Amino acid sequence: MTISTGRTRQASFGAESGSGSTDALLPSDVPVQLLDAGGAARQDSRYAMPADDMLLDAYARLVAGRRINDQANALVRQGRLAVYPSSHGQEACQVAAAAVLQTQDWLFPTYRDSVAVMSRGVDPLQVLTLLRGDWHSGYDPYEHRVAPQATPLATQLLHAVGVAHAAKLKGEDTVVLALCGDGATSEGDFHEALNFAAVFHVPVVFFIQNNEYAISVPLKNQSVAPSLAHKAIGYGMPGERVDGNDVAALLSVLGAAVLRAREGGGPALVEAHTYRMQAHTNADDATRYRSAEEVQDWLPRDPLARTRSYLRGRGLLDDAREDELAAAAEALAAAMREGLNADVEPDPLALFEHVYTRRTPQLAEQSELLRGELQRDEEERDALVRNAAGDPDGTGNPADPGASR
Amino acid sequence: MAATPTDTPPQAREIADAGSESGPETLTFAKALNAALADEMAADPTVVVFGEDVGPLGGVFRITDGLTARFGTDRCFDTPLAESGIMGMAVGMAMNGLRPVVEMQFDAFAYPAFEQVVSHVAKMSNRTKGKVKLPLVIRIPYAGGIGGVEHHSDSSEAYYAHTPGLTVVAPATVADAYTLLRDAIRLKDPVVFLEPKKLYWSKETVDLAVLRRAADEALRTGRQVPGGIGTAAVARTGTDATLVAYGPSVSTALAAAAAAEAEGRSLEVIDLRSIVPYDDAAVDASVRRTGRAVVISEAPGFASVASEIVARIQERCFHSLAAPVLRVTGFDVPYPAPKLEHWFLPGVDRILDAVDELQWEEPPGSGAGAGTSASEDPR
Numbered sequence: 001m002t003i004s005t006g007r008t009r010q011a012s013f014g015a016e017s018g019s020g021s022t023d024a025l026l027p028s029d030v031p032v033q034l035l036d037a038g039g040a041a042r043q044d045s046r047y048a049m050p051a052d053d054m055l056l057d058a059y060a061r062l063v064a065g066r067r068i069n070d071q072a073n074a075l076v077r078q079g080r081l082a083v084y085p086s087s088h089g090q091e092a093c094q095v096a097a098a099a100v101l102q103t104q105d106w107l108f109p110t111y112r113d114s115v116a117v118m119s120r121g122v123d124p125l126q127v128l129t130l131l132r133g134d135w136h137s138g139y140d141p142y143e144h145r146v147a148p149q150a151t152p153l154a155t156q157l158l159h160a161v162g163v164a165h166a167a168k169l170k171g172e173d174t175v176v177l178a179l180c181g182d183g184a185t186s187e188g189d190f191h192e193a194l195n196f197a198a199v200f201h202v203p204v205v206f207f208i209q210n211n212e213y214a215i216s217v218p219l220k221n222q223s224v225a226p227s228l229a230h231k232a233i234g235y236g237m238p239g240e241r242v243d244g245n246d247v248a249a250l251l252s253v254l255g256a257a258v259l260r261a262r263e264g265g266g267p268a269l270v271e272a273h274t275y276r277m278q279a280h281t282n283a284d285d286a287t288r289y290r291s292a293e294e295v296q297d298w299l300p301r302d303p304l305a306r307t308r309s310y311l312r313g314r315g316l317l318d319d320a321r322e323d324e325l326a327a328a329a330e331a332l333a334a335a336m337r338e339g340l341n342a343d344v345e346p347d348p349l350a351l352f353e354h355v356y357t358r359r360t361p362q363l364a365e366q367s368e369l370l371r372g373e374l375q376r377d378e379e380e381r382d383a384l385v386r387n388a389a390g391d392p393d394g395t396g397n398p399a400d401p402g403a404s405r
Numbered sequence: 406m407a408a409t410p411t412d413t414p415p416q417a418r419e420i421a422d423a424g425s426e427s428g429p430e431t432l433t434f435a436k437a438l439n440a441a442l443a444d445e446m447a448a449d450p451t452v453v454v455f456g457e458d459v460g461p462l463g464g465v466f467r468i469t470d471g472l473t474a475r476f477g478t479d480r481c482f483d484t485p486l487a488e489s490g491i492m493g494m495a496v497g498m499a500m501n502g503l504r505p506v507v508e509m510q511f512d513a514f515a516y517p518a519f520e521q522v523v524s525h526v527a528k529m530s531n532r533t534k535g536k537v538k539l540p541l542v543i544r545i546p547y548a549g550g551i552g553g554v555e556h557h558s559d560s561s562e563a564y565y566a567h568t569p570g571l572t573v574v575a576p577a578t579v580a581d582a583y584t585l586l587r588d589a590i591r592l593k594d595p596v597v598f599l600e601p602k603k604l605y606w607s608k609e610t611v612d613l614a615v616l617r618r619a620a621d622e623a624l625r626t627g628r629q630v631p632g633g634i635g636t637a638a639v640a641r642t643g644t645d646a647t648l649v650a651y652g653p654s655v656s657t658a659l660a661a662a663a664a665a666e667a668e669g670r671s672l673e674v675i676d677l678r679s680i681v682p683y684d685d686a687a688v689d690a691s692v693r694r695t696g697r698a699v700v701i702s703e704a705p706g707f708a709s710v711a712s713e714i715v716a717r718i719q720e721r722c723f724h725s726l727a728a729p730v731l732r733v734t735g736f737d738v739p740y741p742a743p744k745l746e747h748w749f750l751p752g753v754d755r756i757l758d759a760v761d762e763l764q765w766e767e768p769p770g771s772g773a774g775a776g777t778s779a780s781e782d783p784r
Contacts, residue, residue, distance in 0.1 A: 136532040152524050162497020169479050192490030354535040357593040360682040
C-alpha cells in the first residue's frame with residue numbers, strides 16, 4: 001500500500017543527495033519493506049535485496065540475539081543480572097545496526113542495545129557487566145569502537161556527533177551509527193544532535209528504534225509528527241522509515257545511509273517501526289498499559305520467522321543448518337550462564353580509581369579510610385574463624401571453656 | 406611558537422607576540438586568557454575551541470579574539486546556539502582524540518548543558534575504567550559584579566565542585582589566568598574553568614615570556630606547570646587570621662586585608678586557585694599559624710563551597726582554632742538585579758565585620774584586658 005502524494009520521490013540514501021528538494025529529504029510514505037511478514041520478497045525501486053550471504057549471516061545473528069535475550073531474562077530471574085532491558089522482537093534492528101558498519105566505524109548504543117553491541121563483537125560477559133552491577137561499563141570502547149551503553153536518553157547522540165566531527169577534522173574514514181528509541185526523540189539532545197550533525201555535515205546516521213512505547217507512554221503521546229523520520233527534514237537531512245522487523249530492509253536502508261555518510265553525503269535519520277514484545281525491563285508490568293491483543297498482533301511479524309521463511313524458500317537454509325545455528329546460539333547462552341554464575345567480587349578500592357588522573361588528596365584520604373575498614377573486616381573474619389576453631393587469640397592454645405562465664 | 410601566518414590580522418599577531426621576549430608588561434586578565442588559548446593551540450594541533458560567538462566575533466568578552474583568523478575555522482568555530490549540543494559534541498570530540506575547549510558564554514547559560522556535564526563529562530573515565538579520558542575544558546565567564554541582567558552573574562561553582570570527576574578552577578590573577586588555563590588544557594581530565602567576569606578588564610604587570618617558558622617547559626617534560634591546578638597560593642601574608650577566597654573574591658579579600666592592616670590587624674589571604682582539587686595543606690598550614698579563619702565567596706552560602714571549606718578547617722584544625730570559622734558569602738537569594746548587587750556581594754566591610762567577630766582577646770591597638778571576651782558580643 002502506498003499513499004500517493006501526487007509527487008515523485010527524487011532521491012533516497014542510495015541516490016544523489018543535496019538536490020535541495022524537500023521531497024528528497026522526506027521519508028517513504030510507508031516503511032520500506034523488502035520481506036513481507038510471510039517472508040516473501042517485495043520489490044522496492046530504491047533499495048535492493050541484500051545478498052544471500054548477508055541475509056544468512058544476519059539470520060545467524062538473529063538466532064543468537066533471540067537466544068541472548070531469552071537467556072538474559074532467565075538470568076535476571078535467577079538473580080544473576082540486576083536488570084535486563086530486552087530487545088525481544090527488535091533483534092533485526094540490533095543485528096542490522098552492527099552489520100552495516102565497518103571496523104573503523106563507531107556504534108553508539110543505548111541500554112536496550114546489548115544484542116547490537118554483542119553483534120559488533122564485544123564479549124557478551126563484558127556487555128552484561130553493566131546489567132550485572134559490577135561496573136557502569138564492562139568493555140573498552142576503543143577495542144570494537146562501541147561507546148558505553150547510554151542510560152540517559154539521547155545524550156549519546158551528541159557524543160556520536162562529536163566523534164564524527166573529530167573524525168572529519170582528522171580526515172578519518174569513519175561513520176558513526178547512533179541508536180535511540182522513540183521516547184528519546186522528545187529530548188532536547190535529540191534535536192541538538194540532529195541540528196549539529198546537519199550544520200557541521202558530519203558522517204552520522206541516527207537510527208531510531210520506534211518500538212511504540214517509552215516505558216508505558218505510547219507513541220501517540222510522544223509525537224504527533226506523521227512519522228519520527230519526518231523530523232529529519234526540519235534539520236535539512238533525509239529521513240527514511242523502514243520495517244524494523246525486516247532485516248533485509250534494515251540492512252539495505254541503513255547500509256545506504258552509512259554509505260552516503262561515508263561518501264561525504266552528511267547525516268541521515270532512519271526510523272525503524274518495530275515493537276518491544278516484552279516489558280521495558282523485568283521491573284515493568286506491561287499489562288498495565290497495553291493489551292494482550294496488541295502484543296498478539298505483532299507476533300506474526302516476528303523478524304526471525306520471516307527471515308527464516310525467506311531463506312528456506314530460497315533453499316539457503318535447511319534443518320541441518322538450523323540445528324547448527326541453534327547449537328551455536330545455545331553455546332553462546334551456556335557461556336553467558338557459566339560466566340555469570342561465577343561470583344565476581346569487585347574490588348572496593350576500585351571506587352577511587354579513574355575519578356581523576358591525579359588522585360586528589362581528599363580521595364587519597366578516603367581510599368585509606370576504606371582500606372582500614374577492609375582490613376578491620378578481614379581481621380574480624382579471621383577472629384571468627386579462629387573462634388570457630390576454638391583458638392580465639394590465635395595462639396594455637398584452645399579456648400578456656402570457663403573463661404566466658 | 407608556531408610560525409605566524411602572514412595573513413594574520415595585526416591584533417592576533419600582537420597576541421601571539423605579546424611578551425615574547427619583551428620583559429614585564431601590563432596585561433589584562435582577558436588578554437592573558439587569550440594568550441593561553443593561542444599558545445596551547447599553537448603547541449598542540451588537537452586543541453579546538455568552539456562555542457557561541459567565539460569565531461569572528463572573538464567571544465562576547467573577546468577571550469577568543471583572533472583565534473579563528475590565526476588557526477582557521479576547523480580549530481576555532483561557532484556552533485548553533487545550544488549549550489547541551491556544544492557540551493555533548495565536545496564529549497565525542499574528546500573521545501576521538503581532540504582537546505576541546507568550549508565556551509559557555511555566561512554562567513547561567515551553561516545550565517542546559519548540565520546533564521552532559523554531570524552525567525557524561527564527569528563520569529566517562531570512571532564509567533570506562535579509565536579507557537576513555539575526556540581532556541576538555543569548559544570555560545565559563547562567571548559570577549557577578551559587572552551589572553549584568555538576570556542569568557548573567559551566577560556563581561555556579563558548588564554544582565560542579567559537588568560532582569566527582571570534575572576539576573574546578575577559578576583564577577584570581579592575570580598570571581594565574583594564563584598559567585591555570587594552559588594547565589587545564591594539558592590535563593587529561595575535564596576541567597570547569599570559571600573566569601570571574603569582573604576581573605576580565607583588570608590589569609597586572611606580568612612577564613608573559615617567563616610564564617610562557619614555564620608552561621612550555623612543563624609541556625615538554627610532562628610535568629605540571631608550577632603554580633598549576635591543585636595548589637593554593639598565599640596572596641598576602643599575615644599573622645592574625647586567614648581569609649580563604651577564590652576567583653572573584655580574592656581581590657575583595659586582599660582589599661579587606663589592606664584595610665585591616667590600617668586598623669592594626671594582620672590578615673593572611675589564601676587564594677585557592679582551584680576548588681577541586683582542594684589544597685587542604687595550604688589552608689591548614691595558614692590557619693594553624695593564625696588560629697582564625699574567614700571564608701569568602703560570592704555564591705549563596707547555604708550548602709556552598711564556602712560551607713565545605715569551613716567544615717574542613719574545623720575538622721582538621723580544631724585544636725589550633727581560637728574562634729569558630731566564619732563565612733562571608735552572598736545571601737541565599739537569587740542573584741539580584743544590577744541595582745541591588747552591591748548589597749548582595751560580600752564587600753570589604755562585611756569581611757572586616759566577620760573578622761571582628763573572631764573572638765579576639767583584645768581589640769587591635771588596645772592594652773591587655775581591654776578587649777571583649779569570648780562570651781561577649783564582639784561588636
